[in-house]
Amino acid sequence: MKYAVYTKWHWPNGVLSKEKVQDFHRQLKSEGTTAEDIIWWVIDDNHHQLLTIYPTIVAAHAEKAEREADREDAANDRDLVLLEETMGPIYSQLSTLY
Numbered sequence: 476m477k478y479a480v481y482t483k484w485h486w487p488n489g490v491l492s493k494e495k496v497q498d499f500h501r502q503l504k505s506e507g508t509t510a511e512d513i514i515w516w517v518i519d520d521n522h523h524q525l526l527t528i529y530p531t532i533v534a535a536h537a538e539k540a541e542r543e544a545d546r547e548d549a550a551n552d553r554d555l556v557l558l559e560e561t562m563g564p565i566y567s568q569l570s571t572l573y
Contacts, residue, residue: 477530479527483523488553510534
């Protein structure tokens with residue numbers, strides 16, 4: 476069963492540009508993330524939300540330590556603040572039903 480990780484973030488100095496976010500995602504992919512998809516959207520100039528879809532709970536937990544280290548670096552480098560995080564199994568995904 477697929478597994479989702481949702482987060483909400485605050486950027487005191489402004490959200491990254493679309494190009495920088497895409498570069499970060501390309502880097503994750505080249506480093507071999509097991510995430511099947513990462514959906515990143517902007518709420519306003521200082522907030523974004525993120526949904527990461529993993530093929531299994533095992534894959535999500537295997538990358539958890541790495542995600543937490545990246546978050547610590549981001550918090551120190553950019554004053555980025557994690558406001559919310561939830562995780563759970565995906566019971567239905569429209570794109571996979573057809």
